[in-house]
Amino acid sequence: MDAITARLQEAGRVEVAEIAARLGVAVETVRRDLRRLEQEGKLRRTRGGALPAAPPPSAASAPSAAEDGGPLAALAAAALPLLPETGGSVLLDAGGPVDALAAALPGHASGRELLVATASVTAAAALSRYPSLAVYNLGGMVRPGSSAQLGEWARQELARLRFDIAFLAPGGVDPEAGLTDPSAERAALHEAMLASARRVVVLAPAGALGRAGFARFAALEAAHEVIVPADVPAPLAAALAAAGPAVRRAAPHPPADGGLAPPDPAVR
Structure with a gap:
């Protein structure tokens, strides 16, 4: 699961198919890990992937x-x-x-x-x-x-x-x-x-x-x-x-x- 959180921090989003191919594991394994990480408050699941737990800042407040x-x-x-x-x-x-x-x-x-x-x-x-x-x-x-x-x-x-x-x-x-x-x-x-x-x-x-x-x-x-x-x-x-x-x-x-x-x- 560390690989998932590292990729999420780096890219701002992870996709189930992409992570499964990258780690050489089944898609269902990635989905299970995403569910667990969501329960731990480390991300929020979306259709086909996940985003950081906190919503991204609005364009008006985004840092330079x-x-x-x-x-x-x-x-x-x-x-x-x-x-x-x-x-x-x-x-x-x-x-x-x-x-x-x-x-x-x-x-x-x-x-x-x-x-x-x-x-x-x-x-x-x-x-x-x-x-x-x-x-x-x-x-x-x-x-x-x-x-x-x-x-x-x-x-x-x-x-x-x-x-x-x-x-x-x-x-x-x-x-x-x-x-x-x-x-x-x-x-x-x-x-x-x-x-x-x-x-x-x-x-x-x-x-x-x-x-x-x-x-x-x-x-x-x-x-x-x-x-x-x-x-x-x-x-x-x-x-x-x-x-x-x-x-x-x-x-x-x-x-x-x-x-x-x-x-x-x-x-x-």
Whole structure:
């Protein structure tokens, strides 16, 4: 059960099928463990998975990446300098790393006029409070227990849009398996996001690295850049870079204005 709570803390959500495949156990075993953890007050079960025991903070009260100070905040801080200048367009995925980026974006790009589209209800609500940002929500079905939007509706919107840069947070980032997700529906949305952006940046927390999900949507070389935690082992970072994208390590303690750690000599 420790593996479940660790994954929940890292990703903000766990899915039964994903945990069962990851641990090599039966689905019913995972469901039983989730029931026990819920009884202990450590999580709350949802359809097909679980969320943290306490509801997530509202967009209005969510801490900025700098205030949060965790691993997702470090990835977000490393992504901030990659934002375009005034007049640029940005596509934001859904998920913990991208929601952290959305929380930090207004402070970094204060007064900068940007067009931002997102598949995250949380990100859209947080960013819509800033007059300099033109915020669009892709629409579609909201995945139960999360703020992520999926489905044909969102994919159709993406098919007619074009962005300067997209920030994605896939479920798996592996040198051989490429970019993957735990569901085919999520992978289909990510494939549409890739096709709509001139530049693609992948935010890869520790839980996604070296992991191959159920559905593959692209080779790793489809990403222009992958941002990884500061403590990623050098061999893994080198393997990621050899597969095509530039690899950057997030700073161990991100500065308030965001930034990238110096490139790893073994990677660049």
